[in-house]
Amino acid sequence: MAAGGAALALGALLLVLAALVWWWWRRAAAGGAGRVCVAVLGDLGRSPRMQYHALSLARHGRGVALLGYLQSRPHGDVLRSGNIRLVPVADLRGLRVGPKLFQYVIKVIVQAIQLLYTMLKIDQPSYILLQNPPGLPSIAVAWVACLFWRSKLIIDWHNYGYTIMSLSHGRNHPVVQIAKWAVTLYDKPASYFKETPLEFQHQLYMKLAKDYEPFKPRTESVRSNAEMSAFTEMDEKNGHVIKTRGRPALLISSTSWTEDEDFSVLLKALQDYERYISEGVKLPSLVCVITGKGPLKDYYNGLINKLHFKHIQICTPWLEAEDYPLLLGSADLGVCLHKSSSGLDLPMKVVDMFGCCLPVCAIYFECLHELVKHNENGLIFRDSNELAEQLKMLFLGFPTLEGKLHNFRKNLRASKQLRWDESWDQTVLPLLRQNE
Incomplete structure (x- = not known):
C-alpha cells in the first residue's frame, strides 16, 4: 500500500511538472x-x-x-x-x-x-x-x-x-x-532640452528662491507691483517679464561628485575669478549652480562652506527631472568636469547643454573634440588657470550681445542638432x- 501511494504521489508530481513545463513553453512561444x-x-x-x-x-x-x-x-x-x-x-x-x-x-x-x-x-x-x-x-x-x-x-x-x-x-x-x-x-x-522662454525662467527662479538664497533678489524693485528674482522681474499687472539690470551671470555644472570629476578645478577657477573682480576687472557677479548626487558631495560642500566669496554664490541643489532642462535653458554658461575613464565616452551632460544652446567650457580628454568644437560651440581647458582665464574672457562686458559667448550660442542655434526621437x-x- 505504501509503495502504491508513493507511486501515485510521484505520478501526480510528474503530471504537475509536465503541466508547468507545457504552460511555460506555450507562454514563451507567444513571443x-x-x-x-x-x-x-x-x-x-x-x-x-x-x-x-x-x-x-x-x-x-x-x-x-x-x-x-x-x-x-x-x-x-x-x-x-x-x-x-x-x-x-x-x-x-x-x-x-x-x-x-x-x-x-x-x-x-x-x-x-x-x-x-x-x-x-x-x-x-x-x-x-x-x-x-x-x-x-x-x-x-x-x-x-x-x-x-x-x-x-x-x-x-x-x-x-x-x-x-x-x-x-x-x-x-x-x-x-x-x-x-x-x-x-x-x-x-x-526634445525638452531647449532654450527656456523668459516667462518660464522667471517661474523657475521664483520656485528655487524659496529654498536657495542665490535666486533671491539682491535689491527691491523700484516698481511696487513687481515680483523679483535675482535674474528676472515680472510686472504683476500684465505678466510681462524682463531680465533684472545688473543681474549676475548664471553658471551651471552637472556632476556625479566622483573622483572622475575633479570639482576642485572649478573651485580654484572661481577663486581666481573672485580675485579678478577685486583687482578691478569689470566682471559680473556669479551664481554657480552645481547639480547632481554622488559620494563626494558632502566633502566638497564642506570646502565650499569655507570659502568666503563676495561676488560668487554657490548652491548644490538636487533638481526635479523636469526642472533640470529648464535651468540649463536659462543659464549663461555650462562647465563640464567629466573625464572619461575609458577615454571613449562623451559626456551626456554636454549633449544636454548643447540641446539648450548653452555654450560649454569642458575639461580636456582625448576624444572630447568629437563633441566640443573649441572656439566654435565652447572652449576646452586643461586646468583651473585656463578655466579662470576663459571665464574672464567670456564674461567681460556681460550681458553684452557681442563677443564669444554670444557667438557660441548663435552657432549652437544654427547647428540644428538631431534629437533623440x-x-x-x-x-x-x-x-x-x-x-x-
Missing part, C-alpha cells in the same frame, strides 16, 4: 507580444538614456517594463506614460562583515538573485534592453532570463562607437573591428523590426 524590458542595475531617476529608450518604445506602442532602483524620481513623461510600468529592484545595502572581496562577492550573488527574480516576475518580453555598465552581474542575469523567456537580448554599451574607439586603439585593433558590427546610438538631447527612430526601430 512577448511586443513587450520590452528596459533594465538598469542602477537608479532609474539618474539613468536618462534608459528613460529615453522606454519613452521611445512606448511612443511606438510597446509595453515597457522599466526595471531598476527607484532612488530618484524619473521624469514626469515616464510616470505619465500608460505604456510604461516601473518595476523596482530592491536596493541592496552593503554587507559589512568580512574582507572586502568577500563582501563584494556576496553583493554580486545577492544582486544576481534579486535581478533574476525581478525579471522573471514580469510579463514575458520580446526583448530585454540592458544598460552596460554595470555588466556584473547584469549581463549574465539578463542572458539567463532571455533563455527562460526565449527573448532577445539587446545591450546598450553607451556610445562605444568604433570611430571613437579607434582614437585610442587604432583602426585595425580587433576590438575596433568587432565594434564596427554593432549599431551605434549616440547620445542626443531629448529622430535618432532612435533611424537607428533602433529598424533593428527591432528586422528581428521580429
Whole structure:
C-alpha cells in the first residue's frame, strides 16, 4: 500500500511538472507580444538614456517594463506614460562583515538573485534592453532570463562607437573591428532640452528662491507691483517679464561628485575669478549652480562652506527631472568636469547643454573634440588657470550681445542638432523590426 501511494504521489508530481513545463513553453512561444524590458542595475531617476529608450518604445506602442532602483524620481513623461510600468529592484545595502572581496562577492550573488527574480516576475518580453555598465552581474542575469523567456537580448554599451574607439586603439585593433558590427546610438538631447522662454525662467527662479538664497533678489524693485528674482522681474499687472539690470551671470555644472570629476578645478577657477573682480576687472557677479548626487558631495560642500566669496554664490541643489532642462535653458554658461575613464565616452551632460544652446567650457580628454568644437560651440581647458582665464574672457562686458559667448550660442542655434526621437527612430526601430 505504501509503495502504491508513493507511486501515485510521484505520478501526480510528474503530471504537475509536465503541466508547468507545457504552460511555460506555450507562454514563451507567444513571443512577448511586443513587450520590452528596459533594465538598469542602477537608479532609474539618474539613468536618462534608459528613460529615453522606454519613452521611445512606448511612443511606438510597446509595453515597457522599466526595471531598476527607484532612488530618484524619473521624469514626469515616464510616470505619465500608460505604456510604461516601473518595476523596482530592491536596493541592496552593503554587507559589512568580512574582507572586502568577500563582501563584494556576496553583493554580486545577492544582486544576481534579486535581478533574476525581478525579471522573471514580469510579463514575458520580446526583448530585454540592458544598460552596460554595470555588466556584473547584469549581463549574465539578463542572458539567463532571455533563455527562460526565449527573448532577445539587446545591450546598450553607451556610445562605444568604433570611430571613437579607434582614437585610442587604432583602426585595425580587433576590438575596433568587432565594434564596427554593432549599431551605434549616440547620445542626443531629448526634445525638452531647449532654450527656456523668459516667462518660464522667471517661474523657475521664483520656485528655487524659496529654498536657495542665490535666486533671491539682491535689491527691491523700484516698481511696487513687481515680483523679483535675482535674474528676472515680472510686472504683476500684465505678466510681462524682463531680465533684472545688473543681474549676475548664471553658471551651471552637472556632476556625479566622483573622483572622475575633479570639482576642485572649478573651485580654484572661481577663486581666481573672485580675485579678478577685486583687482578691478569689470566682471559680473556669479551664481554657480552645481547639480547632481554622488559620494563626494558632502566633502566638497564642506570646502565650499569655507570659502568666503563676495561676488560668487554657490548652491548644490538636487533638481526635479523636469526642472533640470529648464535651468540649463536659462543659464549663461555650462562647465563640464567629466573625464572619461575609458577615454571613449562623451559626456551626456554636454549633449544636454548643447540641446539648450548653452555654450560649454569642458575639461580636456582625448576624444572630447568629437563633441566640443573649441572656439566654435565652447572652449576646452586643461586646468583651473585656463578655466579662470576663459571665464574672464567670456564674461567681460556681460550681458553684452557681442563677443564669444554670444557667438557660441548663435552657432549652437544654427547647428540644428538631431534629437533623440529622430535618432532612435533611424537607428533602433529598424533593428527591432528586422528581428521580429
